[in-house]
Amino acid sequence: MQFSDKIAPLKPSAIREIFKVLGDPSIISLAGGNPAPETFPVKEFQTLSAKLFEENGKNALQYGLTEGYLPLRKKITERLKEKLGIGRDFDETIVVTGGQQGVDLTCKILCNEGDVVLCEDPSFIGALNAFRSYNTRLVGIPVDDCGMQIDKLEQALKKEKKAKLIYTIPTFQNPTGVCMSLERRKALYALAKKYGVIIIEDNPYGELRFHGEEIPTIKSMDEDGIVVYCGSFSKILSPGMRIGFLCAQKEIVSKIIVAKQVNDVHTNLFFQMLTDAYMETYDLDGHIREIRELYRKKCAAMQAAAKQYLPANVSVTSPEGGIFLWCRMPETVDSQKFANRLLRRNVAVVPGMAFSPDDAPSNGMRLNYSMPTEEQIDRAIQQIGEELREILF
Amino acid sequence: MQFSDKIAPLKPSAIREIFKVLGDPSIISLAGGNPAPETFPVKEFQTLSAKLFEENGKNALQYGLTEGYLPLRKKITERLKEKLGIGRDFDETIVVTGGQQGVDLTCKILCNEGDVVLCEDPSFIGALNAFRSYNTRLVGIPVDDCGMQIDKLEQALKKEKKAKLIYTIPTFQNPTGVCMSLERRKALYALAKKYGVIIIEDNPYGELRFHGEEIPTIKSMDEDGIVVYCGSFSKILSPGMRIGFLCAQKEIVSKIIVAKQVNDVHTNLFFQMLTDAYMETYDLDGHIREIRELYRKKCAAMQAAAKQYLPANVSVTSPEGGIFLWCRMPETVDSQKFANRLLRRNVAVVPGMAFSPDDAPSNGMRLNYSMPTEEQIDRAIQQIGEELREILF
Numbered sequence: 001m002q003f004s005d006k007i008a009p010l011k012p013s014a015i016r017e018i019f020k021v022l023g024d025p026s027i028i029s030l031a032g033g034n035p036a037p038e039t040f041p042v043k044e045f046q047t048l049s050a051k052l053f054e055e056n057g058k059n060a061l062q063y064g065l066t067e068g069y070l071p072l073r074k075k076i077t078e079r080l081k082e083k084l085g086i087g088r089d090f091d092e093t094i095v096v097t098g099g100q101q102g103v104d105l106t107c108k109i110l111c112n113e114g115d116v117v118l119c120e121d122p123s124f125i126g127a128l129n130a131f132r133s134y135n136t137r138l139v140g141i142p143v144d145d146c147g148m149q150i151d152k153l154e155q156a157l158k159k160e161k162k163a164k165l166i167y168t169i170p171t172f173q174n175p176t177g178v179c180m181s182l183e184r185r186k187a188l189y190a191l192a193k194k195y196g197v198i199i200i201e202d203n204p205y206g207e208l209r210f211h212g213e214e215i216p217t218i219k220s221m222d223e224d225g226i227v228v229y230c231g232s233f234s235k236i237l238s239p240g241m242r243i244g245f246l247c248a249q250k251e252i253v254s255k256i257i258v259a260k261q262v263n264d265v266h267t268n269l270f271f272q273m274l275t276d277a278y279m280e281t282y283d284l285d286g287h288i289r290e291i292r293e294l295y296r297k298k299c300a301a302m303q304a305a306a307k308q309y310l311p312a313n314v315s316v317t318s319p320e321g322g323i324f325l326w327c328r329m330p331e332t333v334d335s336q337k338f339a340n341r342l343l344r345r346n347v348a349v350v351p352g353m354a355f356s357p358d359d360a361p362s363n364g365m366r367l368n369y370s371m372p373t374e375e376q377i378d379r380a381i382q383q384i385g386e387e388l389r390e391i392l393f
Numbered sequence: 394m395q396f397s398d399k400i401a402p403l404k405p406s407a408i409r410e411i412f413k414v415l416g417d418p419s420i421i422s423l424a425g426g427n428p429a430p431e432t433f434p435v436k437e438f439q440t441l442s443a444k445l446f447e448e449n450g451k452n453a454l455q456y457g458l459t460e461g462y463l464p465l466r467k468k469i470t471e472r473l474k475e476k477l478g479i480g481r482d483f484d485e486t487i488v489v490t491g492g493q494q495g496v497d498l499t500c501k502i503l504c505n506e507g508d509v510v511l512c513e514d515p516s517f518i519g520a521l522n523a524f525r526s527y528n529t530r531l532v533g534i535p536v537d538d539c540g541m542q543i544d545k546l547e548q549a550l551k552k553e554k555k556a557k558l559i560y561t562i563p564t565f566q567n568p569t570g571v572c573m574s575l576e577r578r579k580a581l582y583a584l585a586k587k588y589g590v591i592i593i594e595d596n597p598y599g600e601l602r603f604h605g606e607e608i609p610t611i612k613s614m615d616e617d618g619i620v621v622y623c624g625s626f627s628k629i630l631s632p633g634m635r636i637g638f639l640c641a642q643k644e645i646v647s648k649i650i651v652a653k654q655v656n657d658v659h660t661n662l663f664f665q666m667l668t669d670a671y672m673e674t675y676d677l678d679g680h681i682r683e684i685r686e687l688y689r690k691k692c693a694a695m696q697a698a699a700k701q702y703l704p705a706n707v708s709v710t711s712p713e714g715g716i717f718l719w720c721r722m723p724e725t726v727d728s729q730k731f732a733n734r735l736l737r738r739n740v741a742v743v744p745g746m747a748f749s750p751d752d753a754p755s756n757g758m759r760l761n762y763s764m765p766t767e768e769q770i771d772r773a774i775q776q777i778g779e780e781l782r783e784i785l786f
Binding site for chain 2: 001002003004005006007010011032033034035037038040042043045046049050053054057058059060061062063064097098100101104108109110111112113115126129130133234237238239240241242249251252255258259261262263264265266267268269270271
């Protein structure tokens with residue numbers, strides 16, 4: 001079969017392949033990006049669903065507008081303004097089918113084949129593959145403990161004449177868990193403006209801060225309409241319902257609506273109405289506080305276990321929120337091989353290479369702490385420590 | 394803003410613009426493609442939802458697999474086999490976010506920019522715009538009362554060296570309502586095979602036959618793995634839930650899964666499980682029989698009104714199923730202007746030009762009978778008749 005040039009080289013993601021072995025309940029997975037299921041508002045959704053079917057069932061099952069259910073859009077718009085200082089007169093907020101669709105369609109409407117997308121290295125594989133699926137070229141900018149390295153970004157912008165997008169997850173980055181400093185956010189914005197490049201700020205974890213001070217979003221600085229902000233209810237209500245949102249200047253949003261219309265017409269309307277009713281009826285902020293507290297404990301458990309079990313030449317990041325941390329092993333370690341060896345110890349992780357914009361080998365690996373229990377975290381890190389000692393010493 | 398070459402020329406669809414005036418309840422709309430809301434299984438979904446939240450809520454709200462919820466995929470696979478003779482050893486069936494996503498992603502994985510998509514003229518605007526959004530070139534093949542004209546298709550295949558896809562809605566076509574004859578289906582399949590072109594068979598209305606004999610799907614003839622079949626629950630259960638499916642040979646499906654993963658990760662899981670539970674618990678075939686009976690009456694009402702009110706030089710098609718019929722006016726009538734004049738009479742229709750692969754003016758218009766009541770159908774066709782007499786005589 002002759003596939004399109006843009007799709008032919010794309011392979012199923014490494015995460016996806018690792019997911020396949022996870023049917024086995026004896027395996028402890030630090031590999032996924034799943035929120036803890038105990039955080040899902042099952043009872044509240046059950047109550048609201050009964051009411052929604054009762055009072056408005058026919059409308060909830062009919063076709064809806066591509067840009068989303070208006071009362072929900074209004075609530076998201078207000079919330080973005082209030083919590084994050086996001087949204088100017090020229091901006092508009094729409095509902096998308098998960099934050100992923102926002103990233104995918106933003107690339108589609110802006111990038112020609114051969115255009116360059118600058119992204120963090122390492123970065124979220126789902127976004128990287130979305131960019132690849134439009135035949136763009138990825139240029140990775142190294143990440144340190146303060147996020148994307150801005151001097152390297154400027155070097156790349158000077159060099160790459162076809163740079164069109166900067167993709168960043170500034171807050172509790174996937175996969176590293178680090179937060180970009182305010183100074184760097186400002187510098188990144190200034191560079192994007194100077195070089196005429198659009199920023200995608202992907203912020204699925206932004207509300208999950210459990211330590212330290214809030215740092216303003218890049219979109220809150222967006223006086224020029226050059227930031228496309230992608231958000232999601234996946235990590236604060238439920239990922240399975242696939243409800244995300246996107247805020248950008250109207251001209252961009254109007255093209256994204258056209259692209260969304262031919263992509264899936266609109267997002268599941270019943271769950272848009274359910275999310276709206278949840279925000280109307282319950283205390284979303286209180287709910288998020290509970291999630292933060294849960295993840296704070298789980299992250300602390302993982303860091304304590306890392307301190308206890310990992311060799312001194314292995315470091316882990318110290319996330320102030322989110323659901324991941326990043327483990328850096330000595331340079332001699334090939335994380336891909338290491339992840340395969342760990343599977344024999346019934347522990348699944350995602351090796352760093354999966355997050356590399358240029359498929360480079362990596363001595364890092366991503367560890368998820370939102371899904372496993374504290375006890376599983378302890379056991380898994382102990383296994384990682386033992387395996388590391390076996391191969392290193 | 395510099396948009397991508399593929400998206401820059403795309404405009405919001407004419408249907409979408411017409412939808413905007415439909416907030417006004419004094420307007421009778423024959424413009425949409427909405428199923429009758431009284432056909433939605435609201436009570437059944439309500440019962441099943443309560444049970445699903447109770448028994449399996451956490452799983453239903455968690456991330457799911459990109460290819461869809463396995464029990465639902467199995468049920469769809471069985472149903473396609475049993476009802477439509479679809480599915481060979483080399484085929485695989487996955488869930489997509491509405492039939493629209495199946496069409497969109499099939500084009501994405503197969504077509505390079507500049508490749509040619511052959512389609513019926515007129516055809517479904519949502520699909521045409523999806524193809525346009527990948528910078529393919531559309532070549533329209535005229536439709537008569539037996540569907541796509543096969544001699545014209547062969548001429549086009551001979552001429553168009555970059556032909557990659559044939560897009561067809563053979564059964565109760567959108568917008569004309571006509572059914573492609575068995576002879577032409579066989580000929581179309583043979584031509585696609587001869588010229589090495591993939592067929593997308595889009596079949597959202599196929600189960601809605603209320604007159605005449607079933608005609609085999611093109612996919613049922615697919616011994617060579619060259620047909621991508623797109624189906625949907627939108628017209629038999631609910632469009633708002635956005636649950637469709639796609640059946641094609643495994644090599645194609647594996648690429649569509651990769652493209653879907655970067656597009657929306659997966660389709661709303663709760664409604665996949667709900668659809669599965671509906672098929673398990675209730676009589677979907679019985680439900681569809683009720684829908685057919687309703688649409689049979691509504692279609693008959695529209696044809697009776699057409700006979701009563703429309704001038705003799707205006708014809709309408711005689712659909713044996715589906716939700717649309719096509720009205721052909723004398724060649725002097727510009728349907729775009731006519732549709733605007735009709736709006737002043739509080740009747741909305743979609744002018745033929747919206748369905749033209751090359752934006753050609755048209756003397757046709759699409760009339761929907763699934764959504765309006767029989768009384769509204771009568772009033773609307775009377776208004777169309779009066780307006781026609783006013784401009785023609």
